[in-house]
Amino acid sequence: MNNKILIIIPVLAVIVVAMLVLQNTISDYDVVAVRDQSFxxxxxxxxxxxxxxxxxxxxxxxxxxxxxxxxxxxxxxxxxxxxxxxxxxxxxxxxxxxxxxxxxxxxxxxxxxxxxxxxxxxxxxxxxxxxxxxxxxxxxxxxxxxxxxxxxxxxxxxxxxxxxxx
The missing domain is CATH 2.60.120.1140 (Protein of unknown function DUF192)
Incomplete structure (x- = not known):
């Protein structure tokens, strides 16, 4: 049981960090894309x-x-x-x-x-x-x-x- 918890906790931490990085990257891209448009x-x-x-x-x-x-x-x-x-x-x-x-x-x-x-x-x-x-x-x-x-x-x-x- 303890071995499973030791494996699950780091995996969940990696998933959470990846989601946060992806969310910030997408938000930053949208702002840059909108502001930098030339017409x-x-x-x-x-x-x-x-x-x-x-x-x-x-x-x-x-x-x-x-x-x-x-x-x-x-x-x-x-x-x-x-x-x-x-x-x-x-x-x-x-x-x-x-x-x-x-x-x-x-x-x-x-x-x-x-x-x-x-x-x-x-x-x-x-x-x-x-x-x-x-x-x-x-x-x-x-x-x-x-x-x-x-x-x-x-x-x-x-x-x-x-x-x-x-």
């Missing part, structure tokens, strides 16, 4: 407004979004691109400024606008989640006031542009 840029139009956007087109980039960034001028934003239509909800964890969030369908039609969404300054589990209540393929985030400043409404349309002068 490529493109230009879009919403109605007649030309906007330079950072593109978030991977899971990690979409998870990071505009976290850890400073407030942007009104002619800049972030465009989240998804692989398929879905009901994509957003939150404001680790954000430093308020946003306008606009959801678009596969044809560029506005399906929902949420104006002046405040940052979440609490623990993640207490952050509000903003759900469009409709399916979208693209989601655009800009500094709060963007939609009102440029008259963006539920009738507005998003499109890609190649030449910023058009």
């Amino acid at each position: 490529y840029s493109d230009a879009i139009k919403i109605d007649d407004v030309i906007i330079d956007v950072q593109i978030a087109d991977t899971v990690v980039k979409r998870d990071r979004g505009l976290m850890f960034q400073e407030q942007m001028p009104y002619d800049q934003g972030m465009l989240f691109i998804y692989e398929e239509l879905g009901n994509y909800a957003f939150w404001m964890y680790n954000m430093g400024f308020s946003l306008d969030i606009i959801w678009f369908d596969e044809n560029g039609n506005t399906v929902h606008i949420k104006r002046d969404v405040p940052p979440c300054s609490t623990e993640p589990e207490y952050c509000d989640v903003y759900d469009p209540g409709a399916k979208a393929l693209y989601v655009f985030e800009a500094t709060a006031g963007f939609a009102d400043r440029f008259g963006i409404t539920e009738d507005s349309k998003f499109s890609w542009i190649v030449d910023k002068t058009s």
